[in-house]
Amino acid sequence: MKFTLDMLDWRALAPGVNSCEHWIQWAHRPDADKFSGEIPKSAQIPMMTARRMSIGSRFAVDIGLSLLENYKVDAAIFTSRHGELEKTGRILHNLANEEPVSPTEFSMSVHNTAAGWLTITGKNPLPVTSLAAGDDSFQQGMLEAQSMLSAGASRIMLVDFDGQIPAIYNESVNSEFLPYAVAIILTAGDTLQCERVSMPDEHQRLPLTQSLQFLRGYLSATPVFDVSAGNRHRWQWSRNL
Template identity: 30%
Template structure:
């Protein structure tokens, strides 16, 4: 079990950038249009901006305000799919027997965003890059809490996913739209996060879903949770959203307790009174 505080957060999605826009989204979640819009990053020189991929630009846009004017913080970066756009472009070059750009290749690896963050901030503190299916948020928060236990006063969690290239979309159904979120995790008792085993009924429910007792999500249904999430934020329920977006919604709606699914278990989030 982990106890911690979220002392600040920042999120970005196309057309949903400021807190009032996210508050409106939390009341009635929707999928924004897939658009080439990207954060401007006016605080960086143009040369540095050009080196950042769309995924990295989203991540930096969210994390920078949380780090500005503060001592260097260890970073936990988490993304399930990572640099899909850049990697797909490299694969296309290989298919055409073209030479690969060394820069593009080096920036396509999963920890490239964490490395670029350290370069941009001129910081040498600890960083971790994670790729976890489904519960990357909770894995990242757990890592951040371990950093706090090691004596760091704060830790920065960065989560980012980008809309995959069209050929990947039939197989990637957990990214309803491009988004990024950053959390500054601090010592405290504001939140309690615990991993709990499923009871017998929950095991049966999941087995039924896998075995045909419940319809499975079809490719391209990443936004299916949008309609479901428009209902009341019920304690102890999930809302069908990717975990980072679900967390953001619960933060803004003041939900006291909710759960996120994990393999053969679930993560329970509780907010202190």
């Protein structure tokens, strides 16, 4: 499987890494430690609205709104492996302890919460979709964007994010690079090429999520970089310089 596209712009947020300059520095440090530092305050979301969001959704909506200030897009795609697990975890904890469940938390525990918040907060009736495909979610969002561009869309915004993971999942989820959000504006073109490549039987799994692997490769200006995808294949990206 191969496809091509162009990338117009990007934004990203994580604790302690909240400016384009900081992200470029991070991209050139392959041994960078896990994210640490203060949770950045929202620049685009009203305070009372931001307080109702999970951290992952707030990051996603904040950088999505930032890009929409400068670009008109035909649709937005949100991808997330865990979605609103932060809120779902609290709901399950309350149920297990026979405690009341917050109606607000319940209503905002669905996977497309961030996508809905973007249209509401931005007062923008934008077509949105939410995808989850395990640790391959970002790349599946790329395929969705490419199909939309092939069908005639001029610009698509892809937002990949994940929030804080409840402690009960620590043994099964690598959370050292959470929470985070990455947003990119995509158009049809051939500057970036992507090809799915079979993996060897034994390979090293990276702690970074796919969108952070992609952002590091893109910002480091290497001609070819890989994005891992589980145990069976990887996505090889190259740029037409």
